[in-house]
Amino acid sequence: MSKNGEIQLLPEKRTKIELGGSRGRERLFTTGVVLLVIVLALGGVLLYLKTKLEQDIARIDSELIALESKRDKAFEKEVLITKKQLGLVAGLLDNHVHWTGILTKIEDLLQGKVKITSLKLQKAGYEVDLGGVASGYSTLAKQIAAFLTEATIKDVALQGAQTDPSGVIKFDLRLTIDPKGLSKNE
Numbered sequence: 001m002s003k004n005g006e007i008q009l010l011p012e013k014r015t016k017i018e019l020g021g022s023r024g025r026e027r028l029f030t031t032g033v034v035l036l037v038i039v040l041a042l043g044g045v046l047l048y049l050k051t052k053l054e055q056d057i058a059r060i061d062s063e064l065i066a067l068e069s070k071r072d073k074a075f076e077k078e079v080l081i082t083k084k085q086l087g088l089v090a091g092l093l094d095n096h097v098h099w100t101g102i103l104t105k106i107e108d109l110l111q112g113k114v115k116i117t118s119l120k121l122q123k124a125g126y127e128v129d130l131g132g133v134a135s136g137y138s139t140l141a142k143q144i145a146a147f148l149t150e151a152t153i154k155d156v157a158l159q160g161a162q163t164d165p166s167g168v169i170k171f172d173l174r175l176t177i178d179p180k181g182l183s184k185n186e
Contacts, residue, residue: 102128102152102177109146113139128175129159133168137161140169152178 099121106128110116118131134140140161147156159172 105150105152106130106147106175109143109150111139111143111146114143126177126179128177130173130175131171132173133164133170135168137169140171144173147173147175152180154178 111134113135114132115134116130116132118129120129121127122129134143140158144156144158147153153175155176157174157176159174161169161171164170
């Protein structure tokens with residue numbers, strides 16, 4: 001009421017009516033705007049990366065198509081056939097008997113006064129038949145002992161020995177070879 005007792009329609013004093021704290025609303029609004037900016041920035045970055053990856057994929061696809069057109073398919077077929085043939089040959093060589101290693105060992109084991117006159121290799125029994133001459137029976141015995149020291153020679157059999165009119169001993173030996181000693185690695 002006014003001073004006159006009349007009804008006052010407009011208040012003389014203005015008062016601000018607050019319905020709860022406006023600070024909370026401002027903070028919520030600010031947080032929402034910040035989150036919206038972050039989401040939009042993240043979306044923009046992801047969109048940029050997606051476009052860049054699609055361009056890279058398109059570039060790599062074009063390179064692959066160019067490489068595919070440059071291929072010589074006939075040559076590739078020949079290479080595959082050759083690879084298969086080499087695989088077959090390698091299998092044959094692995095199963096092949098290699099006599100060179102054992103012949104080298106026999107040569108290294110020969111005594112100075114022994115001379116080999118004949119040599120026969122038998123794959124069936126992994127045997128080597130040797131014919132030769134020695135200066136005496138003691139030299140022949142030393143030769144047999146030398147052969148027995150070699151691990152790849154399993155057995156030495158004296159097939160015969162006789163004195164020649166010239167004074168040397170003619171002999172025939174059969175060496176039984178361990179098949180493992182005939183590998184290509186020996």
